[in-house]
Amino acid sequence: MQSQKKHPRVFSFEFFPPKTPEGREKLRATWKQLGQLKPKFFSCTYGAGGSTREGTLETVLEIRTAGFEAAPHLSCVASSRADLKAQLEKYRSHGIRHIVALRGDLPSGLASTGELRYANELVTLIRETAGDWFRIEVACYPEYHPQTRSAADEIRNFKRKVEAGANAAITQYFYNAEAYFRFVDECEAAGIAIPIVPGIMPIGNFAQLARFSDACGAEIPRWLRFRLESYRDDTASIRAYGLDVVTRLCDDLLRAGAPGLHFYTLNQAGLTTTIWQRLGLQAGS
């Protein structure tokens, strides 16, 4: 963890672009509430092939009008180089200087993979197109990406993104702090020195969490799965236990020197705010 301790802490909150007017209204209330915590930035996800292109940009622009930094995600799967360059130019024309660059996942039924195969190629394209205009965050996986063939591959492929010009990384969520510590040590040994900020998924709904985790390769440890399953439909108990577990996780990570936290808010402020308060973090931490 030595290389991580020297980075300043960065706290950030992630949203997805809402699809309906009600969703937009709800998200507005959410970012306004979370804005009181003065995060370093907000971010908004981007669907494969640009499927949420407008919603991502609109969300980011709206949040920026209130003076906050907001970073759009950009995924390269199912897109052409020309499309990606046009999107980068659009971001740039709005004065956006911060991007989360991803490969994305091909939705079932979509045949074309696009011109870029991996996120390191997107980072290269961004640097070729826009030089140092953008600060670039990339994804990494302490419990391994589902398509990774070996532990060595995971680090090698992450390093490709760093060498292509990524400034920082956000992890897939996890509930086992040891997985993060081990991953960070392996990155350090491989010469990766950028900040690796833990991605944090608050627990509000077990069925949804189990579905996400199966899809993205994040492990729900057996002790946690059993306990959450035992609550069945008792949402209040799931949330209460989840808050204890996730607050403890965040506390362990920060104490060990993690350079901040990135919350997957799922467009809700409640759980993230409670975890923040229980950690005793100040606005603008």
Ligand code: FAD
């Ligand atoms: P990559 O870094 O390209 O890795 C994908 C797989 O390919 C890995 O198994 C890797 O080991 C392997 N690999 C990488 N490079 C090479 C190479 N050169 N040669 C051989 N193998 C290689 N998805 C979205 O669609 N939209 C979003 O907005 C979004 N936001 C996210 C934010 C965060 C913080 C995280 C952690 C994930 C996000 N995702 C998003 C999900 C992400 O797109 C998926 O996890 C996707 O499967 C991988 O994306 P990546 O950028 O990590 O891909």
